[in-house]
Amino acid sequence: MRLSIVSLAKPILHGYFRSSCSWRVRIAFALKGIEYEQIPVNLVKDGGQQLTDQYKALNPMQQVPAVEIDGITLSQSLAVIQYIDETRQGPKLLPACPKKRAQVRMICDIIASGIQPLQNLYVIQKIGADKAQWAQHFIQRGFQALEPILKGTAGTYCVGDEISMADICLVPQVYNAERFKVDVGQFPTIDRLNQTLVGVEAFKLSHPSCQPDTPADLRS
Amino acid sequence: MRLSIVSLAKPILHGYFRSSCSWRVRIAFALKGIEYEQIPVNLVKDGGQQLTDQYKALNPMQQVPAVEIDGITLSQSLAVIQYIDETRQGPKLLPACPKKRAQVRMICDIIASGIQPLQNLYVIQKIGADKAQWAQHFIQRGFQALEPILKGTAGTYCVGDEISMADICLVPQVYNAERFKVDVGQFPTIDRLNQTLVGVEAFKLSHPSCQPDTPADLRS
Incomplete structure (x- = not known):
């Protein structure tokens, strides 16, 4: 029961509008037609919100993006995109060949x-x-x-x-x-x-x- | 006929003994038990052999490694390793989950x-x-x-x-x-x-x- 609740929850993207790595993940979600929540992490304001202890617990690299999905937290955009591709319907993001x-x-x-x-x-x-x-x-x-x-x-x-x-x-x-x-x-x-x-x-x-x-x- | 000749040829690794990215590819070949040829590219000698026009034609990034395999040339160690994993027998280098x-x-x-x-x-x-x-x-x-x-x-x-x-x-x-x-x-x-x-x-x-x-x- 718990597993299905977790996987039905919308993924949460911790990102920044101008970060190119965050944008990669947003494109992948959009191509797949996946609804997700965005929690902005302002890389400039307050000396960089990615440097807080709270964010560091989520992504020890203190970079965006970090994605909460299916009960795990992933950083590194290409790992996130391939995970989405391997677990979600929609157009494939890697060719079959x-x-x-x-x-x-x-x-x-x-x-x-x-x-x-x-x-x-x-x-x-x-x-x-x-x-x-x-x-x-x-x-x-x-x-x-x-x-x-x-x-x-x-x-x-x-x-x-x-x-x-x-x-x-x-x-x-x-x-x-x-x-x-x-x-x-x-x-x-x-x-x-x-x-x-x-x-x-x-x-x-x-x-x-x-x-x-x-x-x-x-x-x- | 030509295709099977190409795929039976041993892969060729253009690398450097001390390059960590070359070593990644060598580990993958060794784990899979794949025989390969090594062509050394000395990153220091002659001002860096990776900077020659000949090597640039093989890998425009002018970095090691570059791998000739199955009729294509691949740079970027993680792309090479995943290609090997998807096309060769032997222990899987990524988990199934x-x-x-x-x-x-x-x-x-x-x-x-x-x-x-x-x-x-x-x-x-x-x-x-x-x-x-x-x-x-x-x-x-x-x-x-x-x-x-x-x-x-x-x-x-x-x-x-x-x-x-x-x-x-x-x-x-x-x-x-x-x-x-x-x-x-x-x-x-x-x-x-x-x-x-x-x-x-x-x-x-x-x-x-x-x-x-x-x-x-x-x-x-």
Whole structure:
């Protein structure tokens, strides 16, 4: 009895409107048509609400997102997305073909391990380097690698003609690139995929400009 | 005909003896009992062999590892390991239970996105910060988060009593921690798991101290 009550409860996403990793999870929920609750964690206010003891108990990495789902708490967006994919109905977020699945995961990890952590403001600030310059450098370097890979794997979307976890990672990373004034037009495949994807309903609904914690002056 | 020739060929691992991400892939091959060829890419010699045009064509990120397998080339160790797991016989590297799979992936991503990229010498050197100090800082911060998570998930190994991809990520990260003089004894669960795992044959065979490209003075 208890198990079914737990699994019927809506998942809770602890996130931040502008965090690209939180946005990844919002896209996945939207693509799957899963209702969820959002509890905003303001990464800037009060010196960073992710640093409180209360939040640390939920996610010891003190980062967003953290998701409470089916009685467990998961951090790390790709782990959350694959869990949703393996346990929920709706369009599959990874292809059935093992080679294509591997290519999806490779693209995701280039973004999630090779770009995002290095352009993260926390890290750059901590080291005391020039923020915008280093964020630009690491995004540019990552996109130079992604462009030829995507040229080989893409159809309508990042890998073939079905939306996958790779697309879920790409769009928020392009959004970050634009915030840091990287000229995305240098990367025609990335640019074309992003332009297609931002028109898809699940990407629009989950966009940083229209979340419960989006400040009034950034809403659209 | 051509397809079966391709899939019968041994996978080729382009790696470096001391790269923790290369070691992850070597552990996975060893656990699965898969024979493979190693082509060493010396990250230090000649200004870094990963920076050549030849290697860039193989892996545009200019990092190790890159694996040629079944007619495709994959970079990103976790994508490679999951591909091997989904296409090869042998012990499963992810548990069957979706919640446990998610916990394995969360632990892997804390290491692969939250620790390893930040202690990477390339990044720290590029920013011009003190190498050892920052590597220590980011490893210490990551282990402080991993310790309570592993305390909750671990049995004999990182998640329950079967070796998984989480263990494959943990051991090379502890090896890096020790290189940077982090006192791993502060983290009793990490320390205990590592000590158990380094005794397992697949972890010993794949250790940086006994690879084809290990320099004579570092062999054991």
